[in-house]
Amino acid sequence: MQTTVLSPECEHIRALLLRSPDTEPDASLLQRIAEHLATCPHCQAAEADVTTLMAQYRLHEPPLPAHLEARLLDCMCGGQKHGEGQ
Amino acid sequence: MLKPWETDLAVYSDEGELLTGLRRRDRLACTCLLKRFAPRLYRLALQLTGSADDAEDVLQEGLIQACSKIDTFEGRSSLGSWLHRIVLNAALMRLRRKSPPVVPWVEEPEGETVAPPLLIDWTGDPGDHVLSQELQAVLDRAILALPETLRTALVLRDIEGLSTEEAATALRISEAALKVRLHRARLALRATLAPYVTGDQAGG
Numbered sequence: 221m222q223t224t225v226l227s228p229e230c231e232h233i234r235a236l237l238l239r240s241p242d243t244e245p246d247a248s249l250l251q252r253i254a255e256h257l258a259t260c261p262h263c264q265a266a267e268a269d270v271t272t273l274m275a276q277y278r279l280h281e282p283p284l285p286a287h288l289e290a291r292l293l294d295c296m297c298g299g300q301k302h303g304e305g306q
Numbered sequence: 307m308l309k310p311w312e313t314d315l316a317v318y319s320d321e322g323e324l325l326t327g328l329r330r331r332d333r334l335a336c337t338c339l340l341k342r343f344a345p346r347l348y349r350l351a352l353q354l355t356g357s358a359d360d361a362e363d364v365l366q367e368g369l370i371q372a373c374s375k376i377d378t379f380e381g382r383s384s385l386g387s388w389l390h391r392i393v394l395n396a397a398l399m400r401l402r403r404k405s406p407p408v409v410p411w412v413e414e415p416e417g418e419t420v421a422p423p424l425l426i427d428w429t430g431d432p433g434d435h436v437l438s439q440e441l442q443a444v445l446d447r448a449i450l451a452l453p454e455t456l457r458t459a460l461v462l463r464d465i466e467g468l469s470t471e472e473a474a475t476a477l478r479i480s481e482a483a484l485k486v487r488l489h490r491a492r493l494a495l496r497a498t499l500a501p502y503v504t505g506d507q508a509g510g
């Protein structure tokens with residue numbers, strides 16, 4: 221396994237991004253970060269790893285919980301029994 | 307009476323036939339629609355709202371709405387895309403009603419930020435990894451554990467495949483904000499997944 225040493229600007233941006241994740245930078249900082257992300261090869265490479273994995277993940281569909289299917293069916297058909305309405 | 311799972315769903319393999327059946331409120335047509343589209347719609351609702359209870363309510367709300375509008379569905383998009391849009395909007399509406407306001411960012415003095423961990427290179431191409439059930443489950447949990455602002459950006463862009471502009475519009479934020487939220491979400495996932503992808507339990 222190898223590690224990548226980041227540029228000072230990249231380290232600074234990453235440190236900002238790793239701060240409390242439910243806070244949001246103001247507009248000027250957002251712009252500065254977005255500009256860095258658009259040009260930094262390290263940040264882009266880090267993102268590319270995840271997007272490749274997510275491309276596989278999106279193909280997987282968990283089954284619908286059985287109780288939910290029955291509940292939805294009743295809502296959609298308004299209690300109609302099988303074969304009615306045909 | 308036949309159970310829903312004993313019915314022959316092939317009757318409605320054609321989308322036009324399925325629409326006709328849905329307009330008659332035929333139970334078999336509704337079952338067919340659920341089998342075909344509901345798992346994906348449920349995942350969308352679950353990952354956006356972050357709660358199984360909310361996801362069930364959103365899906366029910368969306369499908370009731372779809373049934374009430376099915377007579378006016380003109381088929382300009384596929385049935386699947388139309389349902390997807392309805393459930394997406396229902397989930398976003400629910401989030402807007404429930405979401406706490408975004409916490410303002412307080413600038414820290416220079417030098418007081420915590421140094422970020424070094425980036426660990428994932429061995430080989432992560433695309434080479436067959437997505438095992440274990441990794442899928444880890445991803446499921448990691449996505450749900452993200453803060454709402456990051457999770458919704460990730461779900462819309464990386465899972466649902468919306469463009470930056472579409473996702474930013476849906477979340478009512480600027481494109482710069484969307485890109486930054488997305489990057490933060492991906493970094494967080496990367497850190498969570500590192501032990502599984504690199505085989506190193508120490509992680510990033």
Ligand SMILES: [Zn+2]
Nearest residue numbers: 230260262263
């Ligand atoms: Zn960078």
